[in-house]
Amino acid sequence: MENDGSVSQRLFQSFMRFRRLKWMEQQDSCCRPSDIRLLFCIQRGQDSNESGLKISEISHLLRVRAPTVTQQVSGMEAQGMVERRTDENDKRVIRVRLTNAGEAVTETARKRTHAWFSGLVKYLGEEDSEHLVHLLDKISEFSIGDDKL
Structure with missing residues (x-):
């Protein structure tokens, strides 16, 4: 993409700056953002x-392949964040649950995420925050329809 100063170029640059913020990683957590999403x-x-x-x-919920989830769950299990249990009704089925440590990490991440977004709303103000929500929703709608490109 050429750096011609066009609106599309500036929008691209803004998205790249936003991507580099890595706000989920600023949470000083023991886990990667993908691990927090899993929890x-x-x-x-x-x-x-x-x-x-x-x-x-x-x-299905995370929209990633099962082998990816299996690998991630194994890593989180090794850290003591989740546990696997045999289903009580069907012994062939394995279920994944949070441990107490996983619950604690999830609660901490939830509080930090809420604080981050509350701070953003305070910084932007209610009106700009509502406008941002509206624009992000429109971006989602645009991205869903790949035929627009």
Whole structure:
């Protein structure tokens, strides 16, 4: 992309600066952003199913392949953040749940994420924050329809 000062070029540069912010990594957490997303996903799943989620369910929710989730769950299990349990109703099924340590990390990440976005709203103001939400929603709509390019 040429650096011609056009609106599309400036928009591209803004997106690249935003990408480099790595705001999730600024949380001083023991986990990568992808690990935090996994923990949040498992926690949400536990809210609807106390016994936990199957790898395939996590894969579907995160929109990543099951082998990727399996590898990530193994890493989080080694850190003591999640545990695998055999399903009580079907012994062939393995379910993934958060441990107490995983719950604690998830709660800390939730608080820090909320604080970050609250600070952003305070910095931008309510009106600009609402406008940003509207624009981001429009970007999502545009991205969903790949035929627009």
